[in-house]
Amino acid sequence: MADVNRGNRPLSPHLSIYRPQLTSITSILTRITGNALLVGALLAVWWFLAAATSPDYFAFVDGVLTSWFGDLVMLLSVWALWYHSLAGLRHLYWDTGRGMDIETAEKLGWGCIGGSVVLTILTVLVV
């Protein structure tokens, strides 16, 4: 019977004994950055809504977004945006069936991490 041992089977991956690897870390970071970007996106929508409403309301929301805390959220959002973009580019490349071996995948992983930091610094300098 297939019902034997139902619900008591080992689950994969075994997170508690799972050795962190660059490929798994960069993968979960893609998910975290993508979903966390909701915060920055909603703040941007709020900013546009305020600008369309009145100068007073705009001054308030713009003040929130450019406070030290707003700056921190925006900085992290910019990094998340670049990281997720580069990781997405990596997925588009993988979708063509190329770069699937571990060595290339790890090189691309470092590319995402390093590239996102460089692009974030560039953005801070330009904007």
Place this chain on the structure above:
Amino acid sequence: MSYLTDRKLAVGLGSAKQGTQHHWGMTVSSVGLLVLVPLFVFTFGPMLGQPHADVVAYFGRPFPAIVAALTFVVGFLHFKNGAQVLIEDYSDGFTRKALIVGVTCLSYAAAATGLYAIVRLAL
């Protein structure tokens, strides 16, 4: 105890029959966002902290307004589909359905709010 066979219990639990369509939708929107995101960052970013009149004038121009509008629409649709995968991976049953409905509503509401604001600024 179920009188259904093991095979019948398993049928329908897997694919939602929309996997390839979902994946292709994410592919198309991700390519669009690769173009839109840098344009949005370098048009929206410099306007943060600027006086209200300058912001209104800037987004009254076609290019920044269209970039911002497209980024919101494509971005929130991409978010809706991406967050759905997250929900499907970590929850099931009623919770899963409720969360997917919630994320879908939130995504469309945010996109609509952004669009409304940009239209009011631009026109």
